[in-house]
Amino acid sequence: MKAIILARVSTEDQMQEGYSIPAQLQRAREYCQRKSLIIQSEYPFDESSTKDQRKKFDKIIEEVKKSKETIALVVETVDRLQRSFKESVMLEELRKTGNLEIHFIRENLVIHKDSNSSEIQRWDLGVFVAKSYVLQLSDNVKRSFEAKRRNGEITCNPPIGYINVYDNAGKRIDVIPDPDKAHFIQKMFELYATGNHSTLTIRQEMIKIGFRSKAGKKLALSMIDKILNDTFYYGIAYSRTKKISWNHKYKPLITRELFNRCQDIRKGWGKKPFQYASKPYIFRGLVRCGKCGCAMSPETAKGKFIYYSCTNARKSICDEKVYVPEKDFLKPIYEVLDAFESIPQKKIDEIVEALRKTNENKDLYHKEAIKSLQSEYNAIQARLSRLTDLLLDQSITKEDYDKKLKEMKEKQYEINIQVEDHTRADENYYITASNVLNLAKRAKELFISSEIPEKRAILNYLLQNCTANGKKLEFSLRSPFNHILEFANQPTWLRG
Incomplete structure (x- = not known):
């Protein structure tokens, strides 16, 4: 046989x-x-x-x-x-x-x-x-x-921008930022957060500066989209099979604030943010309908006239199609830019000097804020230790322990973000005062001489909460530009 x-x-x-x-x-x-x-x-x-x-x-x-x-x-x-x-x-x-x-x-x-x-x-x-x-x-x-998840570890391979660290036996012992690719991921989020890029233009920028996939290929649009939606980069791991998220223990590449800003911009672009990339518009994705909150969509008539109208996605709230010429949106913009341009240099010098005088108060506030946040973090850490003791003594259930543990860990994470924001604000303080004021004075000159992408970047820098009420554009100025105009209209700044 x-x-x-x-x-x-x-x-x-x-x-x-x-x-x-x-x-x-x-x-x-x-x-x-x-x-x-x-x-x-x-x-x-x-x-x-x-x-x-x-x-x-x-x-x-x-x-x-x-x-x-x-x-x-x-x-x-x-x-x-x-x-x-x-x-x-x-x-x-x-x-x-x-x-x-x-x-x-x-x-x-x-x-x-x-x-x-x-x-x-x-x-x-x-x-x-x-x-x-x-x-x-x-x-x-x-x-x-x-x-592993309770310990903040991942159960699969990390996303692009990170690499595994193995011991001699081939076991993964850590995950660290990829020294060759991490900075590309950070750059990608920073560019998108300006509101001046689509996934298509982000891809073009990444190809231009040499960013490639793990396989050495040019990134696909779907990969750009995946990266911009991946919470792992700011500290939250996610299991697609289990549909659960948890705080991971590895070094974040970006802040949660930056991630959220990108998400807000993505919502403004709509479902396919790259569909208009070949034909840029100044107010695309920046203005929403004051009646229903939907995006104001641009279109060109007769090859040269640009109009904006509500997408009417919420027809039960807003079903009227009102076409607003782009020049109508630009009128209040130029009024603000004219106001900045008319600020005398003497007034700018006065404001800078006054800001210098407030430096001591700023330093004190910064130190007190960091100290307060650190005390709050340490207090939560002590509570975590007591919580573990309660679990070991069987004074609380495992379910209650997991719930409280998650709450306190999330709070600690939020504190870390605030500490990071305070630190970054402190580092940037000395280079902002004079530069911002002089930028505001030259804003109109820069706006007129710029191409559409640069115009959009300037508007993103100056404006927020842009809405169209009928044919009128309404908005508020971002800080510190709102304060600059207020201060410039005061008769005097320096006292004594």
Whole structure:
């Protein structure tokens, strides 16, 4: 009788326990010699039993079916051949027709056409034990993943911009920013946050400065979209299979504030922010309908006249189509720019001097704010320690512990963001006062001489909450430009 030998190993532990493929093949060959079986083929393979990689198993079945005589399938033990009753159906059919005999070496069991019920039950019991092992392995993996998430670790590979750090045994011990790619991710968010870029223009910029995918290819638009939506970059990991999020312990590449700003801009662009990229408009994505809150969409008439109208996405609130010429939107813009331009240089110098005099108060506020935030952080840390003690003493339930732990960790994360914002504000303070004031004075000159993308950047820098009420554009100035106009209109600044 001809024989097929199957040898399989799934884990490193099995390699150490004498289940290695060479060891299995050697015992199977010796078995065939003792039983006068002629070895027709051998199928050694290394694969996890929980993965759907059964190509070689299917090839064995096909080989048995094609044979005109009975084939003896020789394996070390039941769990080397199968891990569920699904395979039993195929094997049982071939056994009953006399095409197949199965020889389990360790169990000293041969299943053939005339096997009795006791032998069949021994086979089924072996399959049951193998299936139980797989289920137990699955439970262990789930518990391991849950423990990793509680510890702030990820259970998959990190996104582009990060790399894994491994120990000598090949086990991941940390995830760190990729020194070659992290700065590209930061640049991408910073560019998009200006409101002056679509995913298409972001892609063009990234290609221009040399950013490539992990495979070394130019980034696809879908990858740009995925990156701009990935919360991992500011500290929140997400499992698509489990649909859950958790705070990870690795270094963020951006702040949550920057991420949220990009999300707000994405909403302003609509579902396909790149669809108008070939034809830029000054107010595209910047103005919303004052009646329903939908975006004001631009279009060109007769090749040169630009109009804006509500998309009327909320027809129950706003169904009237009002076309507003772009020049009408520009009128109040030029009024503000004229106001900045008319500020005398003497007044700007007075404001700068006054800001210098408030520097001592600013320093005091900065230090007190940092100190207060740090005290709050330490207080939460102490509460976390007490919370753990309560859990160990069984004074609270695991459910209550997890809920409180999440609340306090999120609060600590928010504190860290505020500390980061204060620090950044302190670092930038000394270069902003004079520069901002002089920029405001030259804003009209810069606006008139700029191309549309630069005009949009200036408006993003100056304005916020732009809405169209009828044909009138309404907005407020961002800080500190709102204060500059207020201060400039006061008769005097310096006292004493």
